Amino acid sequence: MTLENQVVSLDLAKRLKELGVKQESLFYWVNQPNGGLRTNGYKWQLEPEPRTRHQSYDYISAFTVAELGEMLGRESNSIMFAEGKWACVAEPLFELTESDTEANTRAKMLIYLLENNLISVK
Secondary structure (H helix, E strand, C coil), rough: CHEEECCHHHHHHHHHHHHHCCCCCCEEEEECCCCCCECEEEEEEEEEEECCCCCCCCECCCCCCHHHHHHHHHCCCECCCCCCCCCEEEEECCCEEEEEEEEEEEEHHHHHHCCCCCCCCC
16 A cells, blocks of 8 residues: 555645644645646655755645544544445534545545534644
């Protein structure tokens, strides 16, 4: 399993940042002038937490499955279906999100809960 499958995608990471989720994580999406995943004119690369930050780079937390689980709390559960898709259920709301990775389905649930003011994260 690649590291990209264990952390939230760049697009979902951007949305979590927009929603005010504190940008502290083990890994970061970093725009770099050389190499990386090309998205919207930027080149993004997944990196461990930087010891020093370059002022002209953009840093967005690439939250891990575990970090997202801590933010969601005990009321959420992730389930893998036989066809390889993931779902996250938030109880007692019984809301369900689905995605191709566990990190992304947890991120989608966190986004839903934040957008609907059902939880807050620091």
